[in-house]
Amino acid sequence: MRLEFDEALELFDIPIYELGKMADEIRKERCGDVVTFVIDTNINYTNICVSKCKFCAFYRDDGFVLSYDDILDRISDAVKHGVTQVMLQGGMNPDLGIEWFEGLFRLIKSKFQNIHLHSLSPPEIVFLSELEGLSYREVLEKLKNAGLDSLPGGGAEILSDRVRRKLSPKKCSADEWIEVMREAHRLGMKTTATMMFGHVESHEDIVEHLFRVRDLQDETGGFTAFIPWTYQPGNNELTSTIKEPASFTHYLKILAISRIVLHNIENIQASWLTQGFDVSLLALYFGANDFGGVMLEENVLRATGKKIACIKVEDMVRLLKTTGRKVAQRDTYYNILRWF
Numbered sequence: 128m129r130l131e132f133d134e135a136l137e138l139f140d141i142p143i144y145e146l147g148k149m150a151d152e153i154r155k156e157r158c159g160d161v162v163t164f165v166i167d168t169n170i171n172y173t174n175i176c177v178s179k180c181k182f183c184a185f186y187r188d189d190g191f192v193l194s195y196d197d198i199l200d201r202i203s204d205a206v207k208h209g210v211t212q213v214m215l216q217g218g219m220n221p222d223l224g225i226e227w228f229e230g231l232f233r234l235i236k237s238k239f240q241n242i243h244l245h246s247l248s249p250p251e252i253v254f255l256s257e258l259e260g261l262s263y264r265e266v267l268e269k270l271k272n273a274g275l276d277s278l279p280g281g282g283a284e285i286l287s288d289r290v291r292r293k294l295s296p297k298k299c300s301a302d303e304w305i306e307v308m309r310e311a312h313r314l315g316m317k318t319t320a321t322m323m324f325g326h327v328e329s330h331e332d333i334v335e336h337l338f339r340v341r342d343l344q345d346e347t348g349g350f351t352a353f354i355p356w357t358y359q360p361g362n363n364e365l366t367s368t369i370k371e372p373a374s375f376t377h378y379l380k381i382l383a384i385s386r387i388v389l390h391n392i393e394n395i396q397a398s399w400l401t402q403g404f405d406v407s408l409l410a411l412y413f414g415a416n417d418f419g420g421v422m423l424e425e426n427v428l429r430a431t432g433k434k435i436a437c438i439k440v441e442d443m444v445r446l447l448k449t450t451g452r453k454v455a456q457r458d459t460y461y462n463i464l465r466w467f
């Protein structure tokens with residue numbers, strides 16, 4: 128069912144258990160009783176970033192840039208652990224032009240033909256476009272030719288410029304984020320979409336975000352999944368005003384609303400990295416059908432000081448089986464690779 132703006136806003140007034148029931152019914156109808164996960168890693172190639180977002184604990188003025196060899200070593204290790212998807216994400220570093228990425232992607236694909244490069248989110252594409260004087264399409268074409276397969280939907284935060292001006296005024300606008308995704312989809316590249324909430328946004332901002340994603344999906348059909356998560360305070364500027372993360376009930380509520388509003392996106396992902404395992408398992412009853420990645424490497428959330436346990440595939444499978452659903456490893460396009 129396609130909701131109008133006012134109808135979507137009214138969802139916020141519905142008790143959480145009813146919202147959960149509505150979202151779970153949609154999940155069951157769309158995805159059946161299967162819960163999926165991917166074996167992935169997230170390598171941060173640089174933490175030097177001129178954007179200085181107020182919610183970010185990761186960036187540094189005098190940070191690092193990984194060498195090609197270092198990145199290849201990390202991928203090689205990850206491949207030994209069964210990784211199928213490699214995310215490369217970093218800051219907006221003016222020293223890294225498009226040739227650096229083209230060279231890196233070509234090298235990676237020459238050594239690891241079977242891995243899927245799910246890398247660089249829209250703010251990095253917008254930054255490269257400005258740095259090189261190229262259109263988004265030209266940047267994406269060059270990167271695709273070098274081996275980039277798909278884009279993660281990071282850097283969306285809330286797709287409302289009222290919020291973006293407060294949190295990340297140097298980062299791409301909501302229109303620019305959408306336009307990069309539109310071009311990627313037109314080039315045949317699938318992407319995900321994310322939403323980071325639990326900071327300065329209003330209910331209207333959340334609905335605006337969901338509607339922008341929903342409308343682009345109507346146009347292109349290029350989003351494979353939607354991944355909402357909560358802002359994590361700690362070691363960043365925003366922590367001086369927002370000291371606590373959103374409650375787990377707020378997370379579950381927004382997750383359920385996302386499932387209900389995004390009728391045209393098949394997969395909704397739980398975020399165990401931000402919510403922990405218990406709440407993420409509960410999320411599977413509030414509209415989520417996917418548990419995200421094993422994430423062999425993760426640095427951005429750890430920079431906030433949050434303790435994140437590593438998880439082995441067998442432990443994730445054991446946890447997911449407690450839901451009584453069928454458990455499967457998937458690839459980046461949500462094709463099933465292995466049943467457990």
Ligand code: SF4
Pocket residue numbers: 176177178179180183184185186217218219250295298
């Ligand atoms: S969130 Fe990304 S763009 Fe913003 S400061 Fe951190 S690394 Fe830079």
